[in-house]
Amino acid sequence: MRGVNRLIIVGRVGRDPELRHGRTGTAWCSLSVATDRSVRQEHGWSTLTDWHRVKAFGRTAELCHERLSRGSLVAVEGPLTYETWRDDSGNSRTAAVVLADRVEFISSPAARPEAAPAVPGASDAAAPSAG
Numbered sequence: 001m002r003g004v005n006r007l008i009i010v011g012r013v014g015r016d017p018e019l020r021h022g023r024t025g026t027a028w029c030s031l032s033v034a035t036d037r038s039v040r041q042e043h044g045w046s047t048l049t050d051w052h053r054v055k056a057f058g059r060t061a062e063l064c065h066e067r068l069s070r071g072s073l074v075a076v077e078g079p080l081t082y083e084t085w086r087d088d089s090g091n092s093r094t095a096a097v098v099l100a101d102r103v104e105f106i107s108s109p110a111a112r113p114e115a116a117p118a119v120p121g122a123s124d125a126a127a128p129s130a131g
Contacts, residue, residue, distance in 0.1 A: 005079040007098050009052050010106070011035035013072045019065035029061035030054070031068065033076060052076075056100040064103060071109030077102040 014032040021027055033052045038045050054076050056064050068074060078101045084094045 008077045010075045016069050017064045027061040029056045029064045053097045067105050073106040075104035076100045
């Protein structure tokens with residue numbers, strides 16, 4: 001039996017998507033998507049935010065760049081892959097990336113009643129409220 005490598009993530013875009021073009025002219029877009037999960041702790045439940053790296057290619061990348069912005073609610077579907085590179089110090093680095101072959105634009109940031117999620121480490125970072 002063959003394995004299955006398919007993820008579906010529904011969450012908020014953490015920063016405006018970046019559109020780039022490869023050497024052959026193919027458009028590609030990178031974005032981060034935040035999802036929340038509840039975790040039982042010693043004194044009750046708390047919400048943790050997970051950040052997912054997402055890449056889209058071709059027309060899907062162009063549409064992501066045009067229609068998504070920080071705070072947009074989005075559904076992303078595609079396989080999970082790993083990118084490996086060497087940083088400036090020569091250390092090997094690896095990151096998990098969802099290759100989005102299907103994207104659903106669920107809502108714009110204006111439709112969200114609470115504040116948009118912030119990328120960790122940003123000066124205005126605020127934890128999303130527990131739902």
